[in-house]
Amino acid sequence: MDEQYDESTYGDRVAEIYDEWHPAAPPEMIAALKDLAGAGPALELGIGTGRVALPLAAQGLDVHGIDASEAMVAKLRAKPGGGSIPVTAGNFVEVGAGGDYSLIFVAFNTFFALGSQEEQVRCFANVAKRLRPGGLFLIEAFVPDxxxxxxxxxxxxxxxxxxxxxxxxxxxxxxxxxxxxxxxxxxxxxxxxxxxxLRYAWPAEIDLMARLAGMRLRERWGDRRRTPFTAASINHISIYELP
Ligand SMILES: C[S@@+](CC[C@H](N)C(=O)[O-])C[C@H]1O[C@@H](n2cnc3c(N)ncnc32)[C@H](O)[C@@H]1O
CATH class of the missing domain: 2.20.25.570 (N-terminal domain of TfIIb)
Structure with missing residues (x-):
């Protein structure tokens, strides 16, 4: 990171136009997360304006979030239902939200907002501490090109x-x-x-981070519609499981 850029810079700058630039999360993604979370609760790292968390909460799932940007969370709070989602302010590398989660997820390349391999490995280790046995960690990210x-x-x-x-x-x-x-x-x-x-990582490196945290890859899709992951995939949705 250069010294003028920290974990809140992206969100604080982009909040004013974020929802205009990024379409609503597709229903398939919401359905998949709901399915994976079971009875919940679920935690979103980098919850932002609630593009994913709000429709998920509207399905009856108990969703919590972490975000470093006050401006992004203010946008979430201003939306219907946005006042009732518990959000922890801070850097999600620590996964500093109380809870015993069935699902933790980080959508839309946000895992790569952690600026070093060390932080990404630390995040995985903290995720493993916050999941209940059998809990899942879902990462949605691009395949580096x-x-x-x-x-x-x-x-x-x-x-x-x-x-x-x-x-x-x-x-x-x-x-x-x-x-x-x-x-x-x-x-x-x-x-x-x-x-x-961003600090990008290939799927194989992320799998290794999971292994270091005592987790294993359960499934990998090529997109939000659960298309099989292939050498031509430009994104992946990887689901890791705590034994
Ligand atoms: C690309 S947006 C994604 C927001 C939401 N998940 C979505 O899919 O629309 C990334 C979000 O992560 C937050 N963020 C980035 N790095 C962070 C960090 N290290 N700790 C906490 N929040 C962070 C930003 O403030 C922003 O709200």
Whole structure:
């Protein structure tokens, strides 16, 4: 991480447009999480504006969350039902929420928000402490694709409209497996910067983190519709089980 970027930076900057940029979680994802959680309770790491947690809670599941960004949680609180979800403020690396969970999940690449291998390994170990025996940890993440980068960088036009342009500028450090990105929104009113810094890991490395935490891979899907995971998959949903 550079010293101006910490666990709350992404959320605090992006909260104002997050729900506009990201569509609602698909019903298949909500149904799968509900199914995996059984009687609950469930805990979401990086709950954000409640895009996943709110529809899940609406199905009758007891859902808790952790988030470091006050601005994101304020958006959650402002939505119907958002006031009744217990949210712990802080860094989810510690998994510092009280509870004896049947399911802990981290959606939408948010596991990679932990900026080092050490933090990701520590998070797994803490997840294992918060799960009841037989409990599950679900990670939804992209499969790294280093061909995106040319000489360690990429600049691309994500969206070009009549009144606005959205660009992505990223640099890649292969030694730390970190990417440093800005989403740049240019309008007649000015320029807005939405930074995001990630530490990616391949599925095999995440499996090893699970093993270190005493967990094992139970299932891996290629997407939220439970499509089989193959060499062509660009995302994965991996479900780890505590014995
Ligand atoms: C990409 S958003 C995902 C929000 C929600 N899970 C969803 O799918 O819409 C990532 C969220 O994780 C939070 N976050 C990122 N790193 C964090 C950390 N280390 N500790 C706690 N929250 C973190 C951000 O504030 C943000 O709300």
């Amino acid at each position: 280093l061909t995106r980068f040319t000489r360690g960088q990429i600049v691309q036009a994500v969206q070009v409209g009549v009144d606005e342009v959205k660009l992505e500028a990223s640099r890649h450090d292969p030694l730390t497996q970190r990417t440093y990105s800005q989403h740049v929104l240019i309008t007649e009113g000015g320029v807005k910067l939405y930074p995001v810094q």
